[in-house]
Amino acid sequence: MQRRVVFPNRVLPYVLLAPQLAVTVVFFLWPAGQAMFMSLLQQDPFGLRVTFVGLANFRAVLADPDYVAAFWRTVYFSLAVTALAMVPALVLAVMADRVLRAAAFYKTALIVPYAIAPAVAGVLWLFMFNPAIGSLAWVLKQLGVAWNPVLDGTHAMLLVILAAAWKQVAYNFVFFLAGLQAIPRTLLEAAAIDGAGEMRKFWTIVFPLLSPTTFFLLVVNVVYAFFDTFGVIHAVTGGGPAKATEILVYKVYYDGVHALNLGSSSAQSVILMAIVIALTMIQFRYIERRVHY
Amino acid sequence: MAAIELVGVRKAFGTVEVLHGVDIAIADGEFIVILGPSGCGKSTLLRIVAGLEEASAGDVVIGGRRVNGVEPKDRNIAMVFQNYALYPHMNVFDNMAYGLRIRGMPKAEIERRVRAAAEMLELVPFLARKPRELSGGQRQRVAMGRAIVREPAAFLFDEPLSNLDAKLRVQTRLEIQKLHRRLRTTSLFVTHDQIEAMTLAERIVVMNTGRVEQIGTPEEVYARPASTFVAGFIGSPPMNLLAATVSADGASAQLDGARLRLPRPAAAFAGRRLVLGVRPEHLRLGGDAFEMEVEMVEQLGADQLVHGRLGAHEIVLRTGPGPRPAPGSRVPVGFEAAQLHWFDSETTRRLAP
Numbered sequence: 001m002q003r004r005v006v007f008p009n010r011v012l013p014y015v016l017l018a019p020q021l022a023v024t025v026v027f028f029l030w031p032a033g034q035a036m037f038m039s040l041l042q043q044d045p046f047g048l049r050v051t052f053v054g055l056a057n058f059r060a061v062l063a064d065p066d067y068v069a070a071f072w073r074t075v076y077f078s079l080a081v082t083a084l085a086m087v088p089a090l091v092l093a094v095m096a097d098r099v100l101r102a103a104a105f106y107k108t109a110l111i112v113p114y115a116i117a118p119a120v121a122g123v124l125w126l127f128m129f130n131p132a133i134g135s136l137a138w139v140l141k142q143l144g145v146a147w148n149p150v151l152d153g154t155h156a157m158l159l160v161i162l163a164a165a166w167k168q169v170a171y172n173f174v175f176f177l178a179g180l181q182a183i184p185r186t187l188l189e190a191a192a193i194d195g196a197g198e199m200r201k202f203w204t205i206v207f208p209l210l211s212p213t214t215f216f217l218l219v220v221n222v223v224y225a226f227f228d229t230f231g232v233i234h235a236v237t238g239g240g241p242a243k244a245t246e247i248l249v250y251k252v253y254y255d256g257v258h259a260l261n262l263g264s265s266s267a268q269s270v271i272l273m274a275i276v277i278a279l280t281m282i283q284f285r286y287i288e289r290r291v292h293y
Numbered sequence: 294m295a296a297i298e299l300v301g302v303r304k305a306f307g308t309v310e311v312l313h314g315v316d317i318a319i320a321d322g323e324f325i326v327i328l329g330p331s332g333c334g335k336s337t338l339l340r341i342v343a344g345l346e347e348a349s350a351g352d353v354v355i356g357g358r359r360v361n362g363v364e365p366k367d368r369n370i371a372m373v374f375q376n377y378a379l380y381p382h383m384n385v386f387d388n389m390a391y392g393l394r395i396r397g398m399p400k401a402e403i404e405r406r407v408r409a410a411a412e413m414l415e416l417v418p419f420l421a422r423k424p425r426e427l428s429g430g431q432r433q434r435v436a437m438g439r440a441i442v443r444e445p446a447a448f449l450f451d452e453p454l455s456n457l458d459a460k461l462r463v464q465t466r467l468e469i470q471k472l473h474r475r476l477r478t479t480s481l482f483v484t485h486d487q488i489e490a491m492t493l494a495e496r497i498v499v500m501n502t503g504r505v506e507q508i509g510t511p512e513e514v515y516a517r518p519a520s521t522f523v524a525g526f527i528g529s530p531p532m533n534l535l536a537a538t539v540s541a542d543g544a545s546a547q548l549d550g551a552r553l554r555l556p557r558p559a560a561a562f563a564g565r566r567l568v569l570g571v572r573p574e575h576l577r578l579g580g581d582a583f584e585m586e587v588e589m590v591e592q593l594g595a596d597q598l599v600h601g602r603l604g605a606h607e608i609v610l611r612t613g614p615g616p617r618p619a620p621g622s623r624v625p626v627g628f629e630a631a632q633l634h635w636f637d638s639e640t641t642r643r644l645a646p
Contacts, residue, residue: 184376184378186374186375186376186378187378187380187381189343189345189365189372189374189378190372190374190378190379190380190439191380191391192345192364192365192366193343193344193345193365193366193370193371193372193392194366194391194392194395194439194443195366195392195395195396196366196391196395197366200395204391205380208382209381209382
């Protein structure tokens with residue numbers, strides 16, 4: 001069945017699309033174009049002269065050991081955030097799906113973190129784990145852990161991973177719960193009659209049927225960890241100590257705004273854009289094929 | 294294989310009781326159909342036998358063992374669901390083998406059983422396909438195959454034919470019958486379709502609002518309905534049911550706005566208020582029981598259904614092909630005394646014969 005709306009007026013569709021198009025142009029196409037343009041230029045420190053340098057900025061960035069280190073740090077960070085955001089979300093969704101009493105309360109409570117701004121979430125974790133005043137930092141110290149994310153790069157990394165993942169758990173939870181509720185009850189009943197226990201039901205029926213949701217979330221979470229964790233990092237560690245938590249998106253900001261190396265920063269943001277486009281294309285490919293089960 | 298016994302089974306959801314004490318004894322190898330309108334509790338009853346619901350009171354006994362509180366997987370039963378409940382991510386072979394693998398059966402034996410079932414159900418060419426690549430009828434057969442390979446003590450069918458089109462339904466009905474003759478596995482089949490019930494059942498359990506109205510062979514249920522509900526539910530079109538008061542001499546009955554002459558005087562019921570029942574196919578044009586005002590005639594080819602009025606009552610009469618009574622005309626109608634059913638007007642239970 002064709003469900004296309006046909007407008008009698010030829011202008012109306014464009015008018016209706018205009019706000020969205022304006023947003024896209026002003027906030028994406030224009031800055032993205034500007035970044036691409038600037039990635040081919042080099043500016044002097046006072047912004048008085050620009051020189052066209054071709055792909056020199058890209059060559060410099062890719063040859064820079066700091067950049068390569070930041071790239072691998074980002075991969076590590078995003079895999080950790082994705083795993084830590086998805087596994088607990090799935091566990092919570094499976095449990096919430098079974099709750100009979102006060103189900104709405106649990107579901108709402110588990111969704112709330114999603115509504116918290118990234119910077120606020122970051123500050124929350126910063127306070128809890130602050131070596132001087134943090135309550136959880138105190139607990140860690142009582143347990144004999146020399147906890148200090150301000151000085152120790154590994155600790156700092158752990159902290160931003162926790163803060164970034166925590167926020168995303170709520171988002172994943174919503175999708176997993178919806179995915180679970182879309183599985184017909186009779187399938188689980190048929191499996192129960194066939195003799196499957198709870199664990200086997202989960203691994204042989206539920207988990208395979210959730211795979212479209214899982215794949216979708218995998219891509220979304222990697223993209224989130226790559227690009228949307230700026231606020232968390234900025235609030236918690238500012239990329240430090242000694243660049244231990246400087247991921248690519250933060251490096252773009254630091255090199256451009258603080259180090260004022262606009263050419264390099266632009267080249268980095270163009271590379272990031274290429275990565276996000278690649279990830280999105282993988283996802284579109286998959287969703288278009290609609291390989292449900 | 295096993296006998297199944299339900300003793301005083303009750304079920305309440307919250308404060309609403311949907312089963313008010315059901316007793317059924319099913320012999321080993323018997324094919325029982327539970328028939329009733331939607332909401333009568335028949336599916337709930339089946340799910341209690343399967344162990345998917347827990348009875349609020351009463352016992353379920355399968356093969357001599359009381360199974361209250363026993364998990365579905367330990368009841369040795371197999372179930373065919375209305376929507377088939379095939380595992381969408383597994384092919385036909387794996388769908389059928391799933392239960393066997395879980396039970397740790399040797400590979401060769403699984404292979405043998407699935408092959409045998411697939412041959413019996415003509416599913417061999419489809420073993421490698423996913424459920425979504427099958428037609429409705431094929432899916433239905435896979436669902437049955439999944440039940441068969443388990444070689445369970447009993448099959449439970451939850452309206453397995455209602456998602457099929459009319460032609461396929463008739464075909465599958467016959468296949469289920471053949472299958473049962475071959476395997477002789479105790480079967481419990483839930484449906485709201487009286488034709489399925491009549492054709493498949495060795496005994497029918499007619500249910501209404503959480504109670505068993507009658508248990509009997511298809512012939513008994515048709516010829517001697519135990520209540521006005523059964524009388525009205527079995528048979529198409531349903532039995533004509535007329536509230537009446539028998540005259541003092543027992544020779545006639547006073548209806549609402551009309552009088553009916555009884556073919557045989559019923560002295561035993563003289564002066565009593567009760568419900569008379571006659572099936573449309575037992576009424577005949579001509580005779581002296583009453584005169585019916587014809588309102589409409591439905592031509593079915595082999596038969597015609599004459600709809601009309603007798604006083605305030607609506608009457609349906611089934612007759613063979615022949616001259617078509619004109620709407621608006623009055624026609625004399627008669628019937629045999631043996632074809633008249635008597636029901637108590639208070640309890641709605643059968644009185645005689």
